[in-house]
Amino acid sequence: MKDFRQPKLLIVDDKQENTELITKLLHPLDFEVLQATSCKQTLDLCEQIEFELVLLDVRMPVNSFETCHKIKSSKKNQETPVIFLAEKTDFENISEAFKHSCRDIILKPFQAEELLSKVTIHTLIQQQQKQLNQLIETRNQIYSLIAHDLRNPFNALIGLSDLILKDLNDSDPHKQNVKLINGISNQTLNLLDELLSYSRNIQTGQIASSQKILAKQIIEEAINTISCSAALKKITITFSCEPEVKISGDRNILLSAIRNLLSNAIKFTRINGHIAIDTKATNDCLEIAISDNGIGMDETTINNLFNLKNRVSLKGTAGEAGTGFGLILTKELINLHQGEIEVNSKLNEGSTFTLKLPIQESN
Structure with missing residues (x-):
């Protein structure tokens, strides 16, 4: 502009x-x-x-x-x-x-040189600030349009699938598929709402709220929200976590970050594959390792995972499309919590994404 x-x-x-x-x-x-x-x-x-x-x-x-x-x-x-x-x-x-x-x-x-220099510099800064404000305003308008235009069809899918489920008997072979449609529609609508909320948090560089969160509970919740997607590809998920470990942060943001990594693992894991979630608590940090036996990545792909300019956008094992923004967004969400993401992967063997989050100290 x-x-x-x-x-x-x-x-x-x-x-x-x-x-x-x-x-x-x-x-x-x-x-x-x-x-x-x-x-x-x-x-x-x-x-x-x-x-x-x-x-x-x-x-x-x-x-x-x-x-x-x-x-x-x-x-x-x-x-x-x-x-x-x-x-x-x-x-x-x-x-x-x-x-x-x-x-x-x-x-x-x-002094002519000083006058011209200072006037030029401060005018340029002011013009650039105005342009930035216009871009931010335009972006917010686009977000509002996206939210409005996408909510309507998802609400229609949810409403229609709810009606169909009421009319189907448990023995009907189509009932499970309708349940999957209903679950994925609800999940995607929630993701849309959260993405709009999180974009505002990233803009300010702050989390909206901070709570003490049981790590085991929030990981189980993330697993439940992506279970439909895993079921479609017959992927099994195993999980182990110490029951009392707490982390600190915005519950919805952390839930979205973990869910994004799980969705990514499902996307690049083949049918009948396996995803393992393991946690390890140290004195001041909780490590959450999400490992899959999927297609893996080469070194070039790994190096560009969180690079906005050279972002990676690959199709999943079932042809799932992607934008390359998911992992970049996840890293930003974790950064808001003073956390880190580490990646280890081998081509054709699988990948492990490890979140490192500060542990909430006990009172």
């Missing part, structure tokens, strides 16, 4: 010769430069126009810091950076300026 709008810059100084001088010095830049010589004129312009940058003299007849605050309070220029103009010897106001949301200082008498 590129913004082709000509940048707008406001120069505020009660001495018009200074505003004219700065305007002249900025001539090499392709800016639309406006001038103001009073606080009222400044605020009137800021209510009407969104600027990329404001240059404000630190010694205006009306308090310049109050003017700066009012600029930041205007609807159009809340995020607009302000650079103060100050005499080299005005140490008191220079020091005070940075306490009032000042982005930078340009010293008088003006």
Whole structure:
């Protein structure tokens, strides 16, 4: 996304010769430069126009810091950076300026090179920030559309399969298949809702909530949610875990991370294959190893598993499609919990993904 709008810059100084001088010095830049010589004129312009940058003299007849605050309070220029103009010897106001949301200082008498450099850099930063905000807004809108458009068909699948199940006898050979459709539809709808929630957590770099979680309980829950997918490929899953070990974090996020790894193991394990989940507790860490006897990976594939730029997208043993984002997302979720993921794999022999999560200390 590129913004082709000509940048707008406001120069505020009660001495018009200074505003004219700065305007002249900025001539090499392709800016639309406006001038103001009073606080009222400044605020009137800021209510009407969104600027990329404001240059404000630190010694205006009306308090310049109050003017700066009012600029930041205007609807159009809340995020607009302000650079103060100050005499080299005005140490008191220079020091005070940075306490009032000042982005930078340009010293008088003006040096053309310094003026052009600082104006160019801060304008570019501001434009890039606006573009980033637009991208984030667009992304959030896309997420909302995805959530709306995908929920409807999944709700329809769940509703119809519920109705069919009510009409089928236990002896009907089709009942198990309808149960699988119903289970997978519910699972996928839950994954969609959680993905939207987790994307917001990743954006902020924080987990929404932290609880003490029994490791055995959350792993068993993850197994239950993917049991339908395992049953379709006749894959057996074995699990062992110490019953009282607790980990700390957001339950839904950790559940999604473990479920993603289990789904990945099922995807790349052949029919009648086997997946083993083993745990090992140390003084400060719980290791959860998810091993399969599937198709495995070569070294190049392993090295690119968590690389967004060179992400790996392979079809499963039953032709299951993938995007290559699942493991990248899982790593981000584990990073939110100060955890780690390790991968060991041999081509045509299978893979082991090991989660390392901090153990919740006992009170």
